[in-house]
Amino acid sequence: MSQRTTPPARMPFHDEDPTGAAEPPFNVEAERAVLGACMHKADVIDAVRPILGDEAFYRPAHETVWRALLDQHREDKPTDPIALTEVLQAQGDLERVGGRTYVFQLADVLYGTGSAEHHAEIIRKKADLRRLIASAVHTLQRAQEPGADPEAIRSEVETEVRAERERALASGQGRLSRFAVDGWRFVKESGADAEPLWGTREKTLWAPGESLMIVGAPGVGKTTLAHQVIFARLGLQETVLEMPVAPSRRVLYLAMDRPKQIAKAMARRVFATDEAILRDQLIVWQGPLPATLDKEPDLLADLAAAHQADTIVIDSLKDAVSTMVDDSLAVSFNNARNRALRSGVEVLELHHQRKTAADAPRGQRPSLDQVYGSTWITAGAGSVLFISGRAGDPAVTLHHLKTPTGEVGPLDVTHDHKHGTTTVDPARDPAVLIRNAPNGLTARDLAIVLIGGGDPERADVEKARRHLARLVEGGLATKADGIAGGAGGGQQARYYATARHLSAIG
Numbered sequence: 001m002s003q004r005t006t007p008p009a010r011m012p013f014h015d016e017d018p019t020g021a022a023e024p025p026f027n028v029e030a031e032r033a034v035l036g037a038c039m040h041k042a043d044v045i046d047a048v049r050p051i052l053g054d055e056a057f058y059r060p061a062h063e064t065v066w067r068a069l070l071d072q073h074r075e076d077k078p079t080d081p082i083a084l085t086e087v088l089q090a091q092g093d094l095e096r097v098g099g100r101t102y103v104f105q106l107a108d109v110l111y112g113t114g115s116a117e118h119h120a121e122i123i124r125k126k127a128d129l130r131r132l133i134a135s136a137v138h139t140l141q142r143a144q145e146p147g148a149d150p151e152a153i154r155s156e157v158e159t160e161v162r163a164e165r166e167r168a169l170a171s172g173q174g175r176l177s178r179f180a181v182d183g184w185r186f187v188k189e190s191g192a193d194a195e196p197l198w199g200t201r202e203k204t205l206w207a208p209g210e211s212l213m214i215v216g217a218p219g220v221g222k223t224t225l226a227h228q229v230i231f232a233r234l235g236l237q238e239t240v241l242e243m244p245v246a247p248s249r250r251v252l253y254l255a256m257d258r259p260k261q262i263a264k265a266m267a268r269r270v271f272a273t274d275e276a277i278l279r280d281q282l283i284v285w286q287g288p289l290p291a292t293l294d295k296e297p298d299l300l301a302d303l304a305a306a307h308q309a310d311t312i313v314i315d316s317l318k319d320a321v322s323t324m325v326d327d328s329l330a331v332s333f334n335n336a337r338n339r340a341l342r343s344g345v346e347v348l349e350l351h352h353q354r355k356t357a358a359d360a361p362r363g364q365r366p367s368l369d370q371v372y373g374s375t376w377i378t379a380g381a382g383s384v385l386f387i388s389g390r391a392g393d394p395a396v397t398l399h400h401l402k403t404p405t406g407e408v409g410p411l412d413v414t415h416d417h418k419h420g421t422t423t424v425d426p427a428r429d430p431a432v433l434i435r436n437a438p439n440g441l442t443a444r445d446l447a448i449v450l451i452g453g454g455d456p457e458r459a460d461v462e463k464a465r466r467h468l469a470r471l472v473e474g475g476l477a478t479k480a481d482g483i484a485g486g487a488g489g490g491q492q493a494r495y496y497a498t499a500r501h502l503s504a505i506g
Contacts, residue, residue, distance in 0.1 A: 024058070024129075024130045024133060025126040025129040025130055025133075026058035026059075026126050026130070027058075027122050027123065027126055028058065028059060028062075029109075030119040030120075030122040030123050030126075031057050031058065031059060031062045031123055032062070032106055032109045033109050033111045033115065033116070033119045034048055034052075034116050034119050034120050034123060035062060035065055035066065035069070035106045035109075036106050036107050036108065036109040036110060036111075037110075037111070037115070037116040037119075038066075038069050038073075038079055038116070039069070039079050039080055039081050039084065039106065039107045040080075040107065040110070042072075042073050042078075042079045044116045045069060045070065045073045045079070046073075047116060047117055047120075048116050048117060048120040049070070051117060051120040051121055051124055052066075052120050052123060052124055052127075053124060053127075055127065056120075056123050056124050056127040057123065057127075058123075058126065058127070058130070061096065061097040061098055061102075062097075064088070064093050064096065064097050065084070065088070065097055065103070065106065068084055068087050068088055068091070068093070069084065071087070072084065072087060080107070081103050081104050081106070081107040084103055085100045085103050085104075088103065128164075131164060132164070135157075135160050135161075135164070139153060139156075139157055142156070162296070162298060162302075165298070190209075191208055191209055192209075194208045194209075195208075195246060196208070196244075196246070196404075196405075197212075197233075197245065197246045197346060198212070198229060198232075198240065198243060198244070198245045198246070199243045199244070199405075199408065200243065200244070201405060202405060202406050202470060203243070203405060203406045203407070203408045204383070204403070204404040204405040204406070204408075205241075205243065205383055205385065205400070205408055206229075206346075206348070206382075206383055206404075207382050207383065207404035207405075208246075208346065209341055209346075209382075210341070210381070210382020210383060210404060211337055211341065211346075211347040211348070211349055211380070211381045211382050211383075212229075212347070212348050212349070212381070212382065212383045212385070213317075213348075213349045213350075213351055213371075213377075213378065213381040213383065213384045213385070213402075214226055214348070214349070214350050214351070214385045214387070215351045215352065215353055215371050215384060215385065215386045215387070215401075216352070216353060216386060216387035216388070216389075216396075217352065217353055217387075217389075217391060218352070218391055219390075219391025219392050219393075220387045220388070220389045220390070220391060220393070220396050221387055221389075221396055221413075221415045221422065222350050222387060223262065223265050223315070223350065224265065224415050224417070224420055224421075224422060225240070225241075225385075225387070225398075225422055226313065226315070226348060226350055227265060227266055227269060227420060228240045228269070228420070228421065228422060229245060229348065230251055230253065230282075230311075230313060230348075231269055232245035233245060233246070233247060233248035233251055233311055234247075234248065234251060234277055234278070234281050234282060235247050235277065235281075236269070236274060236277065240422070241398070241411065241413065241422065241423075241424050242424055243408075248281070248310055248311040248346070249281070249308075249309075249310045249311075250280075250281045250282070250283065250307065250308055250309045250310060250311070251281065251282050251283070251309060251311045251312070251313065252283045252284075252285065252303060252304055252307045252309035252311070252312045252313070253282065253283070253284045253285065253312075253313045253315065254285045254289065254303075254312065254313060254314050254315060254320070255284050255285060255286050255287075255315055256285070256287060256288055256289065256314075256315060256316070256319035256320065257315055257316045257318070257319050257350075259284070259286040259287060262284075262315060263284075265420065266420075268418070268419055268420030269419070269420045269421075283307045283309060285303070288319065289303075289319075289320065292320060292321055292322045293320045293321055293332070293333050293336040293337075294321050294322050294329040294330075294332035294333050294336070295322070295332075296336075297332060297335045297336040297339055298336070298339060299336065300312060300314075300336045300337065300339065300340040300345070300347075301336075301339045301340040301342075301343045301345060304340060304343070304345040305343070309345065310344060310345060310346060311345065311346045311347075311348065312340060312345055312346070312347055312348070313348045313349075313350075314347070314348070314349045314350065315350045316349075316350040316351055316352065317333075317349050317350065317351040317352075317373075317377065318351070318352060318372075320333070321333045324372055324373030324374060324377065325373055325374055326374065327374045327375075327376055329374075330373060330374035330375075330376035330377050331376050333377070334376055334377070334379070334380035337349075337380055338380065349381070351371065351372065351373075351377070352372045353366070353370050353371060353372055353386070354370050354371070354372045365399060365410065365451060366386045366388055366399055366401065367401065368384065368401050368402065370386070371384065371386070371401075378401075378402065381402060382402070382404055383400070383402055383403060383404050384400075384401045384402035385398060385399070385400060385401070386398075386399045386400075386401050387399075393415075394414050394415050394416070394417065395412065395413070395414050395415075395425070396412075396413060396415065397409075397410050397411065397412055397413070397452075398410065398411040398412075398413050406466065406470070407463060407466075409428070410428060410450060410451075410452075411424050411425070411428065411429075412424070412425035412427055412428055413425065428449060428450055430446060430450075430464075430467040430468065430471060431471060431476055433446060433449060434446075434468070434471060434476070434477055434495060434496070434497045435476075435497045437496075437497070440480070440494040440495055440496040440497075441468070441494065441495050442492040442493065442494050442495070443461050443462075443464045443465035443468060443492065443493070443495075444456060444461050444464070444492060446464035446467060446468060447460040447461045447463070447464035450463070450464055450467075468495045471495065472495065475498060475500060476497065476498055476500070477495045477496060477497055477498060478495070478496050478498055479493055479494075479495050480493065480494045480495070480496065481493050482494070
């Protein structure tokens, strides 16, 4: 590595004015070192460009030289001082930057190309400080204006801070490694093996670090079910649909869609003894957000941080995004969702089905393409529950369309609209069905019941087979292997309830 040479005595540069007057933060020597390294080795430009970002150089002359270097490198042309002086002269900028002599003096500042990234970090940090100072001065000036509006100034400050954070995240040496971990840590320490937020390891309805989406037509009980999950997260009940729910520290509920009706629905589950918990652990945002999530991807995470919430509920998605059908906006929303998840916030979303889905035959299994909006809305969700039924019906069917682990249901559930509770009808519970089948069940027998009659498809039979296999693993059933045979001459494997399972019900 080349050693540093002493800058010419006639060109002194200092970070502070010798008179003691305050100056904005800068480091001219670091700027000179980076530019010199780029002239000697064009590959250095690729290394320092993402660190520096935009307008990082304090001296306008250095910024001009840097732009010329970028242009040369972009066109795969030489970046040495001879070529650079020709470019600057053609642009009419040579004398403005200090002439041919100064360009060659920059090339003489040799700290070694290996130090360029470190020097670029110094330049960027100084530039960040200058921007923060300029923002603070602007805020002070605005606050001293006659008739200044504190709320308007506060909003401007928040916008500037958010923009500065975005700019900082888009530059710097850490931007390419900030969220990178080695393979062992990713597999063993990222929380992928954590207990479910709702459900069991074998049948997970809501996995940590993955969003849960509850979909359905108006009036089928999306809000009723979601409120039970929320109240369980708050510790006011232990299970929902007979499956455990993990506790939360604080829930932020974005009641954007008809907040008064949401309050009325919640009131069914609230008692005087719940006051302390609801005051401390549940925060409700009423009405529209300050901006849609596709326009401000950090807003979801910012809201959770501002209210110290580890769970955020979006009610509903149509009120959080400018439009649900535009693929690019859907990707932007998924970006907002993932930024919240990455910051440790669990996300529960309420969403609507397509209107055409309401015309589907009763009992027919829905599919993901019946969820309203761009396919990228569901593509980024970890788990998708679809409630099918008619508006106001107490009895509806819950389908698990996208699963973190094993599929749950379909479940026939009954809403108690008076008390805001939901119970499972055991009629389609595989454990109950096999317990009530003295002659046992085949996978096809179970599949017919689970899909509500008709001729099951191969995928339906395979899902039923997995249900039965789990009962065998849990000691609730035994399997009698079938007999192979062609043209219908074989027999399917049959499953029977164990004596322990039968004795459990007396």
